[in-house]
Amino acid sequence: MKRWMLTGLVVAAALPAAARAQTVDVTVLAASCATCHGPGLRGSGAIPSLRGKHAVDIASTLRAFQSGERPATIMTRLSKGWSSAEIDALAAKLGSAQ
Amino acid sequence: MRDVMRARMRVTRRAVLLGAGATLASPAIVRGAAAARVVVIGAGFGGATAAKYVKTWAPATHVTLVEPAAEFVTCPYSNQVLGGLRTMASITHAYTKLARRVALVRDRAAAIDPDKRMVRLGGGRTLPYDRLIVSPGIDFRWGAIEGYDETAIQAMPHAWKAGPQTVLLRRQLEAMRDGGTVVIVAPDNPYRCPPGPYERASMIAWYLKSRKPRSKLVILDAKDAFSKQGLFLDAWKRFYPDIIEWVPVSKGGKITKVDVKAMTVEDEFGTQHKADVANVIPPQFAGKVARDAGLADPSGWCPVEPHSFESSLRKGIHVVGDATSAAPMPKSGFVANNQGKVAAAAVVALLAGKTPADATWNNVCYSHVTPDYGFSVANVIHVAAGKFAEVPGSGGISPRDADDKFRKQEAQYGDGWYASVTADIFG
Numbered sequence: 393m394k395r396w397m398l399t400g401l402v403v404a405a406a407l408p409a410a411a412r413a414q415t416v417d418v419t420v421l422a423a424s425c426a427t428c429h430g431p432g433l434r435g436s437g438a439i440p441s442l443r444g445k446h447a448v449d450i451a452s453t454l455r456a457f458q459s460g461e462r463p464a465t466i467m468t469r470l471s472k473g474w475s476s477a478e479i480d481a482l483a484a485k486l487g488s489a490q
Numbered sequence: 491m492r493d494v495m496r497a498r499m500r501v502t503r504r505a506v507l508l509g510a511g512a513t514l515a516s517p518a519i520v521r522g523a524a525a526a527r528v529v530v531i532g533a534g535f536g537g538a539t540a541a542k543y544v545k546t547w548a549p550a551t552h553v554t555l556v557e558p559a560a561e562f563v564t565c566p567y568s569n570q571v572l573g574g575l576r577t578m579a580s581i582t583h584a585y586t587k588l589a590r591r592v593a594l595v596r597d598r599a600a601a602i603d604p605d606k607r608m609v610r611l612g613g614g615r616t617l618p619y620d621r622l623i624v625s626p627g628i629d630f631r632w633g634a635i636e637g638y639d640e641t642a643i644q645a646m647p648h649a650w651k652a653g654p655q656t657v658l659l660r661r662q663l664e665a666m667r668d669g670g671t672v673v674i675v676a677p678d679n680p681y682r683c684p685p686g687p688y689e690r691a692s693m694i695a696w697y698l699k700s701r702k703p704r705s706k707l708v709i710l711d712a713k714d715a716f717s718k719q720g721l722f723l724d725a726w727k728r729f730y731p732d733i734i735e736w737v738p739v740s741k742g743g744k745i746t747k748v749d750v751k752a753m754t755v756e757d758e759f760g761t762q763h764k765a766d767v768a769n770v771i772p773p774q775f776a777g778k779v780a781r782d783a784g785l786a787d788p789s790g791w792c793p794v795e796p797h798s799f800e801s802s803l804r805k806g807i808h809v810v811g812d813a814t815s816a817a818p819m820p821k822s823g824f825v826a827n828n829q830g831k832v833a834a835a836a837v838v839a840l841l842a843g844k845t846p847a848d849a850t851w852n853n854v855c856y857s858h859v860t861p862d863y864g865f866s867v868a869n870v871i872h873v874a875a876g877k878f879a880e881v882p883g884s885g886g887i888s889p890r891d892a893d894d895k896f897r898k899q900e901a902q903y904g905d906g907w908y909a910s911v912t913a914d915i916f917g
Contacts, residue, residue: 417847423543423831424851427824428903430910431917438899439906465888465900466868470852473870473884478850 418481421474425486428466433486447487454479525550526841529609529619530592531599531779533557533585535564535823536811537625538915539830540837541592544623548838553592554617556599556609561585562916565683566823567908568652572660573693574701575861581652583916599626602783604804621837623799624785624792625811625830626777627651628682628821631790634773635675636747645750646768650682662767663694668702670766673755675745676711677773680791682812682821684717685867687771689857692722695730696860709736710755710763711743717820718857718867718887725859745770776813783807791815796873797846798836799829808833818880819871825853827911828871848873850881856904863894864901 426432428439435441442450456462457471458479474482526548530541533555541555562583570576585594598612602622609617630648632639638646647662649655663672672694676687691709698705707730715738716722726734737743747756748770754762755770775781775790785792785801792809793802794816801807810833811826819825828851836846853869865888870881888900 417849419547419847420828420831420835420849420851423835424828426914427827427852427911428854428907431913435906436909436913437906438902439910465896465903466854466866469868469885470854470870473852473872473881474850 416475416477416481418478418485421478422482422485425482442486445487447483450487451479451483454483525552526620527552527554527618528621528623528837528841529553529617530555530623530625531602531609532625532627532777532811533559533588533594534562534625534627534811535826535911535915536627536830536833537623538562538585538588539827540623540625540808540810540834542588542915543831543834544837545591547834548841551838551841554595554619555588555592556595556597556611556617557585558596558598558612560596563652563656564823564908564912565650565652565686566911568649568656569686569690569693570858571656572649572663572690573696574660575693575696578657583912585916588916599779602779602785602807604783604807607806619806621806621808621841623808623810623830623833623837624780624783624801624813625809625826626780626813628774628812629777629781631773631775635745635770637750638748638770638772642748642750642770645753646748646765646770648771649769650686650771650774659767659769663697666702666705666766669704670702670706671764672698672705672707672767673763673765673769674707674709675748675755675768675770675772676709676713676716676743677771678712678739678744680815680817680821681771681774683855684820684822685722685855685857687711688716688718688722689859690769691734691736692725692730692857692859695726695733698733699730705733707734708763709734709743710745710757711736711738712745713743714738714740717855718865720890721865721887722857722859724890725863725865729860729863774812776809780809780813785809786813787815789815796876796878797848798840799833800836800840808837816878819853819869819878820855820867822853822855823911824855824907827915828852853885854907856900856907858901858904860901862901863897864904865892865897866900866904 430436433442457467530537545553564581600612601610647655647659649659742757744758745755746758756762776786799808810829812821839846850872856866858864867887868885870884
């Protein structure tokens, strides 16, 4: 099992950034969004729904939170913890799931 | 792969032992190695989430969730019940919908046999598993504070497991005279919900300020610093300057003894504090079933492997929620919910013979000081150098200089979070 993990790491490190982005598994991170945005990311009370958003808009909004260009209470702090590859993968997953 | 092989070996062994005739009746063999059995102990924030997400991500899996209670009362938002802002019904969640997704067994997990991979229930039944997820929550260290045991909680409720204790503490607050003193005894780290005692003080002060304004609330604390301290102290100065007093350990805050008849609590130097209402939050450790199974280390908490939440001490068993030793994550409901998801993804991967993927996940803890004034601490967690770590540059507490609009938004987002997370788990 350990050898597989090591092999995986070596392969991941050798891949160019763009290709690696597609290999990022955001199953858990996307599920983490539901902790606030709710089942199906339909939102709840003051927390907005993410349904019907395009992947491109999700990615650009998250990057705007990350840079501070778009002010927020919590999303600025959270988005700074997500890599560019994770943001792309999240946007693809959440955007395409609508 | 290991699990599939183990399942096959078990099938073969049983077939040999029981003979061909008996094998026909054995569910393990009819089912085959493909449909793995996952047992989850504890249907709180960690366990109920893990059970639901294993079933969601691997629908063929047999998921059995073991829980003695008929419904779940959340610790998050129970402070609002104490403040008179919410009802018990609003923080009580039925398992009805969850029971349609997974096999819910209403019993107590009496013991775990890690070698035989079996859970024995209080009713005597045994549940075999390929992977076990344990989310037992916390137990109290009775006697750690002299005089504070299972009987003392009627006079001095902990209310740190929500339910009848929450109702009892609320009734005591309602019965207290105006001008009375409420004492909150806060424990040293680590414990369930680091900002909880301070949000509780705020919510009780909210009630006292409007209904019993001559009353006092004293927090006697076994530590010198606490979660979101600056934000709480600022807010108390503004909203409750004549009500809340915080006494850190360095000023005699550590309570070592209580007397339920005299309604006094005593610090380590022998100074006694008289209380009209005493809320004692005692030191804690991992729930009994986890400790009995050898899942806890000498600290009393359960160490886990970061990628999978598999116990560092017992193979095949994953531990999630407050029982884990998983710094820098706080013991919060949000974290337990996310740990349940990480463990679920890992269990699904391991049962399929794969290595659990690298994951990143979040934590946000909201605290209310008034109904319209809230703030938060956030963390983004990943695994770095084989350990749990916060992603550098991420997370942190709400700005200390934020305006009232910001605080109101955070109070509202807290309410939204509560509705979402409970729907995510129990919906």
